[in-house]
Amino acid sequence: MTYHDVKANRREILASVSAAGLTLSFAVAPKAGAQGAGVTPLNAYVRVAPSGVVTIMAKNPELGQGVKTMLPMLIAEELDVAWENVRVEQALSDPKTFGRQFAGGSMATPLHWEELRRVGAVARAMLIQAAALAWNCPPGECSTTPGNVLHKASGKSRTYGSLALACATITPPDPKSLTLKDPKTYRIIGKATPQYDVAKIVTGAPLFGIDVVRPGMLFATYQKAGVFGAKVASADVSGALAVKGVRKAFVVEGTADAMSPPGSLGQGLLPGVAVVADTWWAANKGRNKLNITWADHPTSSQSSKGFAAQAKALSAGKGQRTTRNDGDVDAALASAAKTVEATYFYPYLSHANMEPQNCTAEFKDGKLEIWAPTQNPEPGRQLCARTLGMKPEDITVHMVRAGGGFGRRLANDYMVEAAWIARETGAPVKLLWTREDDMQHDHYRPAGFHTFRGGVDAAGNLVALHDHFVTFGNGTATSNSAGMAAAEYPAQFVPNLRYEISMMPSGIPTGPLRAPGSNALAFVFQSFIDEMAHAAKADPLAFQIKLLGDKPVVGTAPAAYGAGRMAGVLKAVGEMSGWAGRGKLPKGEGMGVACYYSHLGYFAEVAHVAVAPDGAIKVKKVWVAADVGRQIINPHGALNQVQGSVLDGLSEALHQQITIDAGRVEQNNFTDYRLMRISEAPAVEVKFVITEFPPTGLGEPALPPVIPALTNAIFAATGKRIRSLPIQTDMLKA
Missing domain, CATH: 3.30.365.10 (Aldehyde oxidase/xanthine dehydrogenase, molybdopterin binding domain)
Incomplete structure (x- = not known):
């Protein structure tokens, strides 16, 4: 069966105590290949205060998909705490502590279903052990109700808050040794639970990247070429500097073209002109006063009509590559009782996030601090480090709630733009794209062209299928998210099936969309x-x-x-x-x-x-x-x-x-x-x-x-x- 049963190879529980109560840390070494070689994250998830309030860290970015609620629910269930006594905090981007932190691929549940339940189970076991030591009884005689440890034989009871400090001397058990709850006893998992921040969302509380404010913060806009990847040939910024409130306007040479190697999500800093001002309105007004001449770029010769014409010509011939060839398609089509031929097309799509791309960055004393509504914070940190010539450990990334992602925020172009502008400005800077920026500088769902032939026999069985797929790419590498697996359904279900692929070069940046x-x-x-x-x-x-x-x-x-x-x-x-x-x-x-x-x-x-x-x-x-x-x-x-x-x-x-x-x-x-x-x-x-x-x-x-x-x-x-x-x-x- 096709599913990922994700388990850890090694787990280690550590406990430390502060005035706030118990803090539990959970170190997970995921399956080989799940992370970079040699990565051993140390994950701190749970704090139990003397009051009995439990704070659970939400490790992954929240985009509106509810992961800030769902993942803590897993921990809270096995910890056996009432949900109304849980407080949820968004974790920092910290792969050494939390392992991989990303939102994409619908992987939050399969990656964390067991591991985070074990975090809660270990915390519960330590609290039981602390109570058993206090009562001088075997831990096996103790049980829990939400927020309390019970000793049924004596009628004794202790709250989690009263036991928190005592856990400092408890050696955490091996998570593998613990039996997780029978689903029949779940109190939290399986219960309809509103998103944790819903009250703040509906009342307009500042939660999103666009809401971040820093002391002394300035605002920035960034003008890029309409033609993807074109460089600045010349720029007259005097008009922008003449606008009241504008502090700076400068050219950024950039470090990357719009098209990066497949899978890289356009990881680079595109050329452009930055305008920094006291307010965003002033920055945008200054941007409108820029006089920029853009250098010629090969992508300027490309168009949707041109791609359609190329695809039509390619579709008429044999595919550049055959990716699957089962049986004898041509013979099966020739002998089929009924055949059908059809050509299909789907266009480029924009992600159209309701919250445009934005990022706040502060560069001070050689350190960089970033507040970003990103789906993929660690690659963003690495991108900023490479581009600015910094050590990754000198960059702190705060994951801020995003107003939609849908794959767009897996790329971090807005993050590196803000980081560069903040370093050049010497003050905290919030970069905010306009809706037009967002629409015209996306990493688009790629368009595609399919020419099908199919045949059914006299009994109505699908006996032959042929697809010639024309997409974008070079050589054997398709553009990001523009490929098709050889196992694409109905492969394996049709006895005579052939998939062919042909590719057209393109300068249009593409990427994953929901x-x-x-x-x-x-x-x-x-x-x-x-x-x-x-x-x-x-x-x-x-x-x-x-x-x-x-x-x-x-x-x-x-x-x-x-x-x-x-x-x-x-x-x-x-x-x-x-x-x-x-x-x-x-x-x-x-x-x-x-x-x-x-x-x-x-x-x-x-x-x-x-x-x-x-x-x-x-x-x-x-x-x-x-x-x-x-x-x-x-x-x-x-x-x-x-x-x-x-x-x-x-x-x-x-x-x-x-x-x-x-x-x-x-x-x-x-x-x-x-x-x-x-x-x-x-x-x-x-x-x-x-x-x-x-x-x-x-x-x-x-x-x-x-x-x-x-x-x-x-x-x-x-x-x-x-x-x-x-x-x-x-x-x-x-």
Whole structure:
């Protein structure tokens, strides 16, 4: 089965005492390869005050996904403390103490499900030991209720707060020796819990990167070229310096082009001109007075139209590389009872975080302190150290709550810009991008072009499939997030299957967007499978289940696919949605189904749409069946993640695209890069199918299948196929 059962190789518990009470530290050496060689983090998570209040550190960045609540819940459960007596603090970026700290890949749950529960279990065991010593009884005679240790035989009871100082003399037990709670006894895990900061969020309390204030802080803007990576040929900054409140304006030569090696997330400082002022408004006004001449750059010759023309020419020929070749595709297509050919396209997308990129930096006495809403703080620290010629240990990174991430804040370009400007300025500086900066200097979800051929036999079986994928890259390396695995479904389920890939060079920076790769591949593959189902004159949902076969698992690790789990969610979503009765829908309405495996989760979704005679689309409802294992840690957060993913995917499909002309982005703001409006949002019904597998993440896997579920529903309603995104309603007019 495909899942990551992440365990530690070595654990060590240390205890120290201060006036505040007990502090527990938990050192974890993760699986080989999970971190850099030789890294042995020492993780301090728990403080128990004499009052009995327990402070738990949240180790990972909080982006709105609820991890600041969910991870401490794991510790609190095994510690056996009432949630109302828990206080949560955001940890610093400190890999020596906390190991890897990042938000991405929906990995918070699989990486921490066991380890953080053991943190709480060890803390509880130490408190029991301290009480047993005080009562001169075996620890086995003691038990706990939330916040208290009990000795049932004598009726004695001690609060955690009263035992905290005594833990200084306790040798922590081996975490492996401890038995974790039976899930039937959970008091916190599995209970719907609001996000920890929700009261502050709804009252506008300063929590986000954009809210950071430092004594003597100045404000900065940073002008980069419209053409990605172009350098400053010349700059007249006198107009900016003439603006009241502007302190400095200067050219930054930069250290990197917009395009860095695949996987590097554009790690470098791009050329530009900085303006620093007493207020952001003055800095931005000064920026508008700059007179900059940008150097020529090869990317200026690139455009969306040019990429489309290249892709069309490449698609007509043989792929540059064959990444998978099972059976004899050409022979199977030649003998198939019915064949289908189709070309699909999806565009570049921007992350469109509600909070634009920002960072506050302070350089003083050779040390750098940073407050950043980053998803990936340690690479940001390393980037600043390399760029500024500093030691990483001289840089402190505060992880500040982010107003959305979706993969954009895995790159730290805004962090290194702020750090450079702060060093040159000699004062604390807050760099704040405009919405236009954010839209035009993103690391975009890459566009892609797919040409499919498929065949079904007389019995309605999918017997052949060929995909020629045209994407971006050079040589054998695709651009960031622009690749496709050889095991991409339905590989391993179709006897004759060939995947080919061709690549076009590009200067457009790309990177992961929520459910990287999957957000695009699900659309094209699940839409084409729906085409094949109709070619076979089969019920699309039944066709999907038939394609999965009768084996619970197909393939071997790392490409093992839980066919039984996917069939389970398909059957569940069919029942939830009343799929069997879809034939009774009024004219102009339809239901579509799609499924997808990503980020260790198995999801099937049905969309119900109505298409008006003028082509207007109304998504009436979406049903989601999800298999993410045996435990939903926080049902409140889980539901939010699934519903948010569905709405995010619908918004992308209905409205969003980034187009390139002369090497620069044409879109500027939400006026020409539309997001879904509240009035467009459908009801989203969610069912979690509980299975015996370890729990996995929920931030991403619900997004990919909703897009093909939508387009397949539109076909059911109109008979017209959507093979290009975003959906153009003009083609749907009656």
